[in-house]
Amino acid sequence: MFKANENYLKLPGSYLFSTVAKKQREYSAAHPDKKIIRLSIGDVTQPLAPAIIERLHSAVDEMAVAETFKGYAPDLGYEFLRNTIVKNDYIDHGVDISADEIFVSDGAKSDSANIQEIFAPESKIAVCDPVYPVYVDSNVMAGRTGTYDKETGLWSDVIYMPCLEENGFAPEFPKEEPDIIYLCFPNNPTGATISKAQLQEWVDYANKIGAVIIYDAAYEAYISEDDVPHSIYECEGARTCAIELRSFSKNAGFTGTRLGFTVVPKDLKDANGVALHGLWARRHGTKFNGAPYIVQAAGEAVYSEEGKAQTKAQIAYYMNNAKVIYDGLKAAGYSVSGGVNAPYIWLKTPDKMTSWEFFDYLLANANVVGTPGSGFGPSGEGYFRLTAFGTYENTVEAIERIKAL
Amino acid sequence: MFKANENYLKLPGSYLFSTVAKKQREYSAAHPDKKIIRLSIGDVTQPLAPAIIERLHSAVDEMAVAETFKGYAPDLGYEFLRNTIVKNDYIDHGVDISADEIFVSDGAKSDSANIQEIFAPESKIAVCDPVYPVYVDSNVMAGRTGTYDKETGLWSDVIYMPCLEENGFAPEFPKEEPDIIYLCFPNNPTGATISKAQLQEWVDYANKIGAVIIYDAAYEAYISEDDVPHSIYECEGARTCAIELRSFSKNAGFTGTRLGFTVVPKDLKDANGVALHGLWARRHGTKFNGAPYIVQAAGEAVYSEEGKAQTKAQIAYYMNNAKVIYDGLKAAGYSVSGGVNAPYIWLKTPDKMTSWEFFDYLLANANVVGTPGSGFGPSGEGYFRLTAFGTYENTVEAIERIKAL
Numbered sequence: 001m002f003k004a005n006e007n008y009l010k011l012p013g014s015y016l017f018s019t020v021a022k023k024q025r026e027y028s029a030a031h032p033d034k035k036i037i038r039l040s041i042g043d044v045t046q047p048l049a050p051a052i053i054e055r056l057h058s059a060v061d062e063m064a065v066a067e068t069f070k071g072y073a074p075d076l077g078y079e080f081l082r083n084t085i086v087k088n089d090y091i092d093h094g095v096d097i098s099a100d101e102i103f104v105s106d107g108a109k110s111d112s113a114n115i116q117e118i119f120a121p122e123s124k125i126a127v128c129d130p131v132y133p134v135y136v137d138s139n140v141m142a143g144r145t146g147t148y149d150k151e152t153g154l155w156s157d158v159i160y161m162p163c164l165e166e167n168g169f170a171p172e173f174p175k176e177e178p179d180i181i182y183l184c185f186p187n188n189p190t191g192a193t194i195s196k197a198q199l200q201e202w203v204d205y206a207n208k209i210g211a212v213i214i215y216d217a218a219y220e221a222y223i224s225e226d227d228v229p230h231s232i233y234e235c236e237g238a239r240t241c242a243i244e245l246r247s248f249s250k251n252a253g254f255t256g257t258r259l260g261f262t263v264v265p266k267d268l269k270d271a272n273g274v275a276l277h278g279l280w281a282r283r284h285g286t287k288f289n290g291a292p293y294i295v296q297a298a299g300e301a302v303y304s305e306e307g308k309a310q311t312k313a314q315i316a317y318y319m320n321n322a323k324v325i326y327d328g329l330k331a332a333g334y335s336v337s338g339g340v341n342a343p344y345i346w347l348k349t350p351d352k353m354t355s356w357e358f359f360d361y362l363l364a365n366a367n368v369v370g371t372p373g374s375g376f377g378p379s380g381e382g383y384f385r386l387t388a389f390g391t392y393e394n395t396v397e398a399i400e401r402i403k404a405l
Numbered sequence: 406m407f408k409a410n411e412n413y414l415k416l417p418g419s420y421l422f423s424t425v426a427k428k429q430r431e432y433s434a435a436h437p438d439k440k441i442i443r444l445s446i447g448d449v450t451q452p453l454a455p456a457i458i459e460r461l462h463s464a465v466d467e468m469a470v471a472e473t474f475k476g477y478a479p480d481l482g483y484e485f486l487r488n489t490i491v492k493n494d495y496i497d498h499g500v501d502i503s504a505d506e507i508f509v510s511d512g513a514k515s516d517s518a519n520i521q522e523i524f525a526p527e528s529k530i531a532v533c534d535p536v537y538p539v540y541v542d543s544n545v546m547a548g549r550t551g552t553y554d555k556e557t558g559l560w561s562d563v564i565y566m567p568c569l570e571e572n573g574f575a576p577e578f579p580k581e582e583p584d585i586i587y588l589c590f591p592n593n594p595t596g597a598t599i600s601k602a603q604l605q606e607w608v609d610y611a612n613k614i615g616a617v618i619i620y621d622a623a624y625e626a627y628i629s630e631d632d633v634p635h636s637i638y639e640c641e642g643a644r645t646c647a648i649e650l651r652s653f654s655k656n657a658g659f660t661g662t663r664l665g666f667t668v669v670p671k672d673l674k675d676a677n678g679v680a681l682h683g684l685w686a687r688r689h690g691t692k693f694n695g696a697p698y699i700v701q702a703a704g705e706a707v708y709s710e711e712g713k714a715q716t717k718a719q720i721a722y723y724m725n726n727a728k729v730i731y732d733g734l735k736a737a738g739y740s741v742s743g744g745v746n747a748p749y750i751w752l753k754t755p756d757k758m759t760s761w762e763f764f765d766y767l768l769a770n771a772n773v774v775g776t777p778g779s780g781f782g783p784s785g786e787g788y789f790r791l792t793a794f795g796t797y798e799n800t801v802e803a804i805e806r807i808k809a810l
Contacts, residue, residue: 001614001615001616001675001676002524002584002585002616003524003525003527003528003584003677003679004524004677004679005522005524005526005684008523008684008688014690043476044476045471046471046474047468047470048469048474050469053466053468053469056465056468056699057462057465060458060461060465063453063461063661064452064458065452066450066451069451069452069453069661070661071448071450071661072660073661106511106693106694107694109693109694110694113691113692113693117546118410118413119407119409120407120409120410120411121410121548122408123407123408133691134691137691138691138692141688143526179406180407209406210406253474253476255476255694256474256475256476256698257468257698257699258511258695258696258697270406270408270409271406271407271408272409274408274409274414276409279409279410279413282413285419286518286538286543287515287539287543288511288515288518289511289514289515289660289663290661292663292697292700294461294662295697
């Protein structure tokens, strides 16, 4: 008789955003006169830029005529897109990555969930705490994480690297040696970054112990400071220890259009000399059939002169919101971080409130919705996330209300 | 030190289509004056239908304006699409499936590769031979298939169900009881179908032994005969033993646009009473971020009155090609099957040639390229696949050439 994968049954419910939505709904129902402002949004709100829209239309027209119709895409992505990516994101920045090391996908979420598959089942993973839940959950499904402790919210076989105000929200080398290290900078949820020198230390550490770093750079377009690396391959030696994940979601508004890519350098080999490039290519070829042609064409338009200017303006809009939030909360006496190189602002809850207590307090007294930090992991307790993806007007009003508390 | 997933290393190279392409290139280079016709194409060639193009354009316009812009899609697909699917493909045919049992995806290839994940690692799979390679390869990657025998081309822990001329290319119940049974009808590569009564026997068998059937119905739109089921849920009891995979690739030309769906009935439970619906929902929610909005909107347009009429005409065009191939080969004395409810024609090689010998013979003497049956599994040896996806003119010419041999 067939049996389900029992690892799936170990997953605790993912209640964070549904609980946030439920509490908001209940408050609205009880107070229909109040205007609630959501600074909890993790999704973009600005429409696709004109250069992208134009290319989508022309690509759709190509699909209408037999001569230019496109069937199955190449497994690893169209060359026009891979060449454009490698030129703009790597070669132009002096970074040594080639087009055949780029794997185009339907988004960084899929890639960040699927990448664990090419590693041995017994691999030990290390993650930051708080963390984007997909890294851990995908490893739970693969049976790598041991047992879950409801009290602490921790998995027995996962190495956690707490990121707290005390360490500048930067992880420290763990005591136990991991096989796979997940790093995300600029970070979701904390908005923190690490310097190029700090990232170089991680690369050196990984090469020394023979670990691989899964580097999630989905928010690199939000970096405004010079010393913050956009790619892990800016560090020496990263080609032998790092896989990088990139997204079109937050830099070009593709959350509902779906496009991303993963970089697997050919020099990246395991303890037995097996090159991961071939394994990831095999996974793409067997379990995926390419991102839609029209979406890949739109992805190329993101890198056109117009596309670059237009998406840069969108990011500037969101980052202006981030500044409004950051400065406003600072002025109100909050302990705040993030928001300078990321669309996320991470604040310490006042008066030792728990994350959920502060959520309730803010909803009731300022009619503002944010996201409790504890939802991202035990070390997020006592923190709170606000995002810059709302409108400018709502963001200003929300911060005025919080300042007035 | 990190280690690669060794199961990936067990996979033999997938040389079929690359060898076909290489031999074709070499022949062309040696005989530049010859016009080669490819009846090996597994991809559609007709452009997207006007109703689909129109909806793609209007959906792109929606993405250009903040008021109608769409970010992250619902995990399981937009309701407008799930409702349209369930009405047209199930309810209107008297089949009991509800919209929340439909999971929209980026295509049936991803689904057919990913579905094995929700089952226990020790599950035993049964496949038809010859077979679409993804079913087996995805289970190899998951470590379920034992060792590969280069001589026989068989995996030690896979149950093979030979589909040969002798049994009408219909699999028989295997001697050993499987946990997971992969069935694909209309079949790729043989083009064979089974009757509703035959499929009912499989449903009864699966319910009796507690197996699950993964039913790949990607080619259902090509069914022309009355007694051939379009969905496994036409059979009584299928809700407790079957998952169905559907595709927009071959019925609406979405091979490069990417859309599909999987049906997981809520009644489908494992030996311990665990409902697979929740597991597949969890997989979708954790490892996937939805198909693009514009593609889901286009998928809905496939079911509009215009969309139905236009895609039906495209299928009729391909099926006319299939008839040309089938009738022509019959007239030439070949033993032929398929082609009536599927875009694939499966023929027995003459004079006891191997599949590759016939490939070489056809290329050299008729300048026609097909696909050797042995590439789909050991029981495909001595068979050959031609497809109906070319142009009418080329198809007619290719068959004239073969008849003249």
